[in-house]
Every structure is written in C-alpha cells, then in structure tokens.
Amino acid sequence: MFQERWKHVKRKVLFSYLTEHVKRNVLLFDGKFYLQGVGIPQGGVLSSLLCSLYYGHLERYVIFPYLEKTLESDSHKENNAVHTKSDDKDLSPCYMLLRFIDDFLFISTSKKQAEGLFSRLQRGFRGYNCYMNEKKFGVNFDVKQISGSPLNRVYAGEDGATSFLRWSGLLINCSTMEIQADYTKYLNNHLSSSLTVCWQGKPGIHLKEKLCLFLRPKCHPLFFDSNINSAAVVRLNTYQVFMLCAMKFHCYIRDLSFICKLHTRYCSDIIQRSLRYMHMLIKKRMRSMRFGSDIQPILKLEKEEVEWLGFHAFIQILKRKESSHKELLAVLRSRLLSHRISGSVSPELKYAINAKNSSLLWDIKY
Template sequence: MQPNEELRHSDVESLLSSKPKMLNSPGDTLKCSSKHHNLLLRLIDDFIFISTSKEVAESFFARMRRGFKAYNCYMNLDKFGLNFNVENPPPSQRFFTGADGLRFIPWSGLLINCETLEIQADYTRYWGAHISSSITFKAGDKPGRTLKKKLCDYMRPKCHPLFYDSNINSQAIVSLNAYQAFLLSAMKFHCYLRAMESSSRQSWTYIFDKILLSLRLIKKRMHELGDRLSIKPVLKLNNADVVWLGLYAYIKVLKKKQSRYGELIYLLKGKIAKHRVDDASPHLRYAVDDSHSSMFWKIKY
C-alpha cells in the first residue's frame, strides 16, 4: 500500500480506529476481495483497520462492535473513530480537528489524516499538565554540561522515519513534522533552562551552539534507524530547510518568554537571516502556518 501515491489521490473510503481488549475472533472472517487493499495493525490492545473497500471496513467495524462474548471482550466505545458513515452510529467518536479544519484519528501516539492517510505525531497528550512535568534531572548533574544531551533526548523520539519518509508523507507534512518536533524541543528547552540555577548556566553563545547541533539530528537518526530496521526511508527535505525550521520554531517559542531570552533570540534571528533558504517555498510556508500547529498553543510551558 502506498498512501502517498495511490490513496492520497483517490477517495479513501474507510479508516477505522478502535480500542477493544483483544483481537481473537474464532469462527469469524472478513470477506476480503483481492481487488481491494486492506491493512490491519495492532499495537498491544490498539487496532487500526484501513481499507479501500467500505464494505470490508463496515464488516470489521460490525464484528468489533458485537464483541466476543466467549471472552467477555468488547470494544471501548469511548476510544474509537471512523471516517465513513454507518447505520446507527455510536454517540461519540474520537477525532482531533485542528484550526485548519483537517480531521485526524489518533492511534498509538500518531495522528492519521482521515483523507490522505499522512502521519503526524499526536501532541495532545501534553494538554492539561505543565510540560515541565515531563522534564527530569539527575542528582549531581551539571545542567550546563548536559544541555547537548538533553536537547538530543527531546528530539530523538520524534526523529522516526515514519514522520519524514517521503514515501509516506508529502513534503509539506514532512516539513510540518520537523517544525512541530522543534516546537516541542524548544518548550522543553525553556523548562530545562528555567530550572537551572543562574550560576550553573553557560553563556548564551554556548547554549546557541548546542541548539544548532540538535537541529541536525533528524537526518542522522533517520539513517541510523533505516540501517537498523533494514528500511530505506527517503528524506527529501534538505539540511538547510531542516535547520531553518528549527531556528524558526525556537524563535517562535522563546519570543513568548522574551524577557528571559533577549540575547539568545538575537543570536537565533541573526542565524536565520543569514541562512540561505527560500522561505517562500510552499512546504516551508505550510509548515510554519499556525493553523497547522494549533494543538501546541494549548500546551503550558
């Protein structure tokens, strides 16, 4: 299945996400035709079923909805979503809709676009609590000297090829995924620096250099994971664009705390002004459009 080519340019008829307690269905089979493409994924007790056939998707949904009496196992009606109409639909479905009007089904830390099947990271889990609650310190650490490691740690989980592979996502979504990863990193960076004692903090030039190093992690991690998992991800976003997106994200986040970071923002703005990219490129304009990252402005930092 090639969501980036076949499905994005056709009507994706069915996408279903649900959270039953198990996937054992003895005596029941789905009627799948070789004319259709079907994909069923499971991560622990989270299932997602994608099909180009509405009939097959309806069959899967009906089976999950009936449950498995022999095992006292039933679908959790509070944690599911589907992007097609069914008779007698349950009263609520789990979706995320951003300020741009795009609708996503959340699944296992991902947001899956209901129309294109493009994949983004789900940052809504950071809602409701201050992001500093996700920051850890080790006793005896010297914060200034561990800054580089911390910045890389903040980026690493969001450097998976799934978000940047052009076989899966368009260049606009790849750019958006990079930008959002940098937004989160910048928010965590602020919380980490705020927790430092001023006496242990390094110079702004030192901190600026560590930020620049962290902006180059995406491509490196993609190659490392690609080699380890024997996959061949394609990153069409060039290094200059990645760094520009990172600088833009840090400036965006730190400007809201401007009184603390005047000198650092000056260094970041000076770097982005000298950075040779075409910031009028459609994929970069799309990435930094606030409407596509509206979930971030509900995060407390």
C-alpha cells in the first residue's frame, strides 16, 4: 500500500527558508569563514531551480514576445510580397530556443531572426541584471557586431568544412544538426588527473567496475538515436566513447603498475565484458526515453557492431603505448580478427574508425 502525504508550509516560513539559502550562505576558504555577498550558492540544492525560475520569467515576458514579434514582422513582409495568406504558415520562419540552466541555444530557419536575437542578447537585460558572456558565445554565421572576431564556441572539423556549435557538452553539426559529444574539456590537462586509482582491496575488481563507470557519462540516448543521427555518426559516437575509455584504462593500469600487475587474460576479459556492458547500457538508456514522450527514440545498433568498435578502439589507443601493453594487444588483435564483422566491415563502421573523424580525441594527453 502507498499513502501520499502532503506537507503544508506557510508562506512566511517558506520565504524565511529561501532567504536563509540565498542571503546567508557561508563559505570556508583558507581557514576563514566568509558570508557570500553576490549571487546564489553554487551547487546548492535550490540554486538550479531558482535559476530556472528566474530565466523562465525572462523568456516568458521578454525573449519569446520578442521572437514572436519578429515572426509577425516577417509574415507581414511576405504578405506584402508575392505570397498569399494560405502560404504564410508554410513560409514563415521556424525556430527553437533551448536552455540548460543559463546556457541558451537558438536555432532558426531565418538568419535575420537569429541576428536580431543575437543583437538583443548582446544589449543584455538590465531589468534582470543579465548580460551575455562575451567569452562563451558562438554563432555559425557572420554578424556585423562581431565581424572578424573569433567565434569561441564554434569548433571546426579536420576537413575545415564541417563546423560544430558547442553547447552544454555537445557538438552540434551546423549543417546536419547531428549531435556528437564534446571532448574539448579533456585537452587542457593530462587525462590521468581526472582519475582516482583504488590501491586497496582487490585492484582487479575495482578496475572492472571502473571500466563500466568510464562508459556511463557519454552514453546519452542523444548520441545513438537514429531520429537525430545518421548510422555513421551513431557508430562514430560509440567508437569515441570507447576511445576515451581505452585512454583511461591505460592511465589506470600505468598507475596501478607501481603496486601490482594484472594478468593479460584477465585484462582482455574485463575489456570484452565492458564492451558487452556498453551495448546493454545503450539499450537501457534508450528505453528510459520512451516513456512520457511523443517522439520515440530509434536504436539501430547491433551488439556485434558495438563489440567490434570497442576492440578496434582499444587496439588503436593502446598501440600508441605498445611497450606497456604488448601481450594484451596480441590478445585483442586476435579477438578482433576472429570477430564475425571483421570479414565484412560496413561503410558506416569504416567512417566511425576513420582517424580524421576523431582528430580532437587524438590530441588528448594520456
């Protein structure tokens, strides 16, 4: 049985809690306590909610009315041109505004509308004390206000022709709108600095668990949904997850080698286990997105393909450190050669393992 209980809080008490949270946050720094004077506590349980309420008000009463006004302006001009009223619905610009906490993404079929919103964001919103961070914006078109200035959050692929907009840990293809993971945050430091090695207990068991943990952060349904990405990009996203996992595996094994050395067969077995876990995790994450949504995600990725991509990624990463993994590489190469897919590799898999399509990851220090 389940009994739902509601707790009622008086407005006065609720506001006292909010005041306590926002106005009386105390920080400990260098052995001294400080009362925060500006902003709200970063990482607080209410901070993201309060931020969303604040920006939600800004969107509802300022940004969306502005966008609707630009749509009306464009439609009026079309009416005065050659289009009949029945054409307006199909020809008027379409747009989408997304926000994650305080990070906005705007997509529109009208360059003029996008330019207008960008100009509006540049001016800021004085009444809300909100202003655009000039160091963290990016556009994929020329704007008069920033002509000739570097676009900080637009990443160009190795071919120079493909550009990606960086947003909230994603790389969004400006031409196809396909989505890949943004690994640029790993470029500044050695990858080992992001790892915690467990020296106590049973190191092999800990490593087996760590391999699965390495796969989880970049295993979002967005990367594998065929509604969003082509078959080639779905496999490329899978391959890149394994590339980063293999880099972390090397860093972990290297640090662990100071106290013990794991058997080659054991390492190859837990690697293969992690490849199977990856496919299971992708399916689980995709299923979790099917509830409460009108758009159903589509997964067109076979278990054998995931395994093959995983073996290939580990081999490519570890062979750059061949002196440390000579025996393990021999076992992994043998398993890859005997894999069912190795006899007939599809064009999509060939695209995924093409080093040019993962040039960013090869710049990570491991």
